[in-house]
Amino acid sequence: MIPEWMREVSTDRCPTCTASGSTKKNFVQKTISGIFSFFEECLINDGIAKRNGLLQSLDARIKLISFIALIFAVSMTHDIRLLLLVYLLTLVFAYVSQVELLFFLKRVWVFVPIFAGIIMIPILFNVFMAGDTLIPLVTLGPGAYLGPFPLPETIAITRQGTMVALTFILRVATCVSATVLFFLTTPRDLIFKSLRALKIPKVYVLTLDMCYRYIFLLIGMVRDFFTAKKSRTIRPLPLREEQKWVGGRIGYTLKKSLDLSEKVHGAMISRGFNGDIKLMHTYSIHKRDYVACISVFAFSVLLVVASRNLIPM
Amino acid sequence: MDTVFDLRHVSYTYLRQFEALKDVNLTIRAGEQVAIIGANGSGKSTLLSILDALCFPSSGAFFAFGTLVKEEEFDTLEDNEFGRFFRKKVGFLFQNPDVQLFSSTVFDEIAFGPLQLDMPPEEINQRIEDVIEMLGIEALRDRAPHMLSGGEKKKVCIASILATNPDVLLLDEPTSGLDPRSQMWFIDLIQALAQSGKTIVTTTHDLDIIEKISTRAIVVGEDHTMKADEDSTSVMNDLDLLMSANLIHGHMHRHGRLMHEHLHAHSREHAHEHGPEVVLREGK
Numbered sequence: 001m002i003p004e005w006m007r008e009v010s011t012d013r014c015p016t017c018t019a020s021g022s023t024k025k026n027f028v029q030k031t032i033s034g035i036f037s038f039f040e041e042c043l044i045n046d047g048i049a050k051r052n053g054l055l056q057s058l059d060a061r062i063k064l065i066s067f068i069a070l071i072f073a074v075s076m077t078h079d080i081r082l083l084l085l086v087y088l089l090t091l092v093f094a095y096v097s098q099v100e101l102l103f104f105l106k107r108v109w110v111f112v113p114i115f116a117g118i119i120m121i122p123i124l125f126n127v128f129m130a131g132d133t134l135i136p137l138v139t140l141g142p143g144a145y146l147g148p149f150p151l152p153e154t155i156a157i158t159r160q161g162t163m164v165a166l167t168f169i170l171r172v173a174t175c176v177s178a179t180v181l182f183f184l185t186t187p188r189d190l191i192f193k194s195l196r197a198l199k200i201p202k203v204y205v206l207t208l209d210m211c212y213r214y215i216f217l218l219i220g221m222v223r224d225f226f227t228a229k230k231s232r233t234i235r236p237l238p239l240r241e242e243q244k245w246v247g248g249r250i251g252y253t254l255k256k257s258l259d260l261s262e263k264v265h266g267a268m269i270s271r272g273f274n275g276d277i278k279l280m281h282t283y284s285i286h287k288r289d290y291v292a293c294i295s296v297f298a299f300s301v302l303l304v305v306a307s308r309n310l311i312p313m
Numbered sequence: 314m315d316t317v318f319d320l321r322h323v324s325y326t327y328l329r330q331f332e333a334l335k336d337v338n339l340t341i342r343a344g345e346q347v348a349i350i351g352a353n354g355s356g357k358s359t360l361l362s363i364l365d366a367l368c369f370p371s372s373g374a375f376f377a378f379g380t381l382v383k384e385e386e387f388d389t390l391e392d393n394e395f396g397r398f399f400r401k402k403v404g405f406l407f408q409n410p411d412v413q414l415f416s417s418t419v420f421d422e423i424a425f426g427p428l429q430l431d432m433p434p435e436e437i438n439q440r441i442e443d444v445i446e447m448l449g450i451e452a453l454r455d456r457a458p459h460m461l462s463g464g465e466k467k468k469v470c471i472a473s474i475l476a477t478n479p480d481v482l483l484l485d486e487p488t489s490g491l492d493p494r495s496q497m498w499f500i501d502l503i504q505a506l507a508q509s510g511k512t513i514v515t516t517t518h519d520l521d522i523i524e525k526i527s528t529r530a531i532v533v534g535e536d537h538t539m540k541a542d543e544d545s546t547s548v549m550n551d552l553d554l555l556m557s558a559n560l561i562h563g564h565m566h567r568h569g570r571l572m573h574e575h576l577h578a579h580s581r582e583h584a585h586e587h588g589p590e591v592v593l594r595e596g597k
Contacts, residue, residue: 002505002506005440005443006443006447007510008478009343009509009510010402013378013379014378014380014395014399037328041328221412224412228412229415231365231404232404232413232425232473232474232477233400234400234429234477235397235429245415248415248416248417249415256411
């Protein structure tokens with residue numbers, strides 16, 4: 001039954017058993033593991049939503065509408081002092097909602113430099129926006145050109161550019177903080193169900209909820225692909241082979257996700273689903289919810305009014 | 314007998330808060346057939362993943378073939394002699410065949426391992442043919458792995474591992490999801506591989522196969538610690554141990570007018586013997 005070569009059991013020892021590891025990490029696998037850990041942490045963060053804090057005690061729909069109003073007001077605010085005030089308030093609300101501040105700051109500031117910081121870099125320089133010199137960088141002299149574009153005599157970081165960049169970054173950080181706070185302090189199922197308060201059709205609410213669950217499942221599957229390949233990879237493959245493998249796995253994942261969607265739909269049908277989506281949740285709005293909603297709306301209006309210099313500061 | 318794996322006070326924690334293994338001390342020697350048994354979520358698959366250097370202890374030390382296994386040796390893009398040696402020596406059968414089969418045809422799947430051994434093409438071909446014949450999967454040779462049935466996928470998975478002729482086989486729930494004939498086929502295969510001197514470590518909660526596939530059994534409890542490490546027969550006869558590890562449970566059912574109570578494993582529904590320990594009483 002067993003071929004002769006398979007009966008051979010090697011007694012060789014590893015020639016270089018003290019080999020030390022390389023510092024070049026397998027970045028593809030690290031990235032996948034990182035994404036998976038992020039999703040896993042998101043699931044664990046449901047624990048924060050169950051804590052006995054201020055924001056957790058509010059109705060999910062009220063929170064959603066209030067945070068949207070606040071984000072809308074923040075987007076219309078140009079005064080950096082007001083933005084700083086709102087940002088500090090989000091930290092206070094995180095604290096009274098029993099969210100660890102360091103964790104909260106990390107969660108917010110991981111994204112802000114990527115989405116806001118990088119795109120605001122050009123505006124710092126007088127090449128793109130004229131302004132008063134804050135830090136001179138390079139003196140080119142008069143008549144300098146970059147192709148058809150005239151350049152200033154001295155390339156510098158401007159005061160106005162810095163203020164615009166800081167205001168923009170702070171606005172993004174405040175909006176992201178509010179959003180993260182909403183997601184952290186609201187149970188996942190209620191996050192999606194609360195969208196119904198905005199009259200978002202049930203089909204989108206259900207689809208979003210299912211997407212969240214199945215993205216997690218598929219990322220887990222992709223991570224397992226890499227783990228299984230790792231266990232069978234005796235020596236690193238050439239780059240082209242690796243690329244081929246990744247391409248093949250992308251195709252397979254797509255095929256698998258389509259197959260899964262059909263099976264899930266079949267499972268829904270077998271349990272009586274006929275296209276009419278029914279969502280159930282008993283909401284209970286208390287006096288504190290009305291107070292919170294009115295306070296946030298009033299604060300948002302004040303913010304916009306103050307930002308338009310209608311209130312002297 | 315050479316030591317293949319040596320775990321010293323190994324613990325593993327997921328996401329810095331969920332313990333999967335707690336203070337595991339374990340030595341596996343060359344040529345042994347070991348079964349790791351435990352209830353769902355006890356940590357037996359994590360233990361197997363550590364033995365294959367797919368995940369690394371949160372604390373404690375793991376030695377393979379006398380060398381301390383470090384994450385940086387396995388988590389690198391660069392060629393590494395110990396990593397290569399380890400992967401050549403150890404084969405891992407995943408519980409879910411879909412994650413393990415990644416090539417476009419069964420032939421390519423089986424060829425994946427031997428191609429990395431720098432063997433001459435004719436020898437690679439011979440190996441693939443031998444493995445295909447040994448497992449009786451000639452008809453599957455040119456088929457896409459994801460189009461196969463569960464049992465066929467499992468056969469291709471084991472073929473893809475055996476083609477590199479590893480000395481150590483780590484099998485994660487190898488018989489789960491297989492029909493009875495395929496299960497028996499698999500058990501025969503494990504026995505034949507064991508006779509040829511392979512070291513085989515199997516995780517399972519199918520108590521019916523423990524004594525057929527192993528001579529030594531390790532029980533992982535629901536508290537993620539090792540509860541026993543003895544010969545398989547002793548472990549299988551220790552009903553209190555199996556009960557405490559949630560591998561069997563007390564069960565009462567009716568035979569006509571008689572009610573009776575006995576210990577029961579869920580690996581095979583109602584496959585039990587009515588021995589003297591059975592409590593019989595008159596039903597209503």
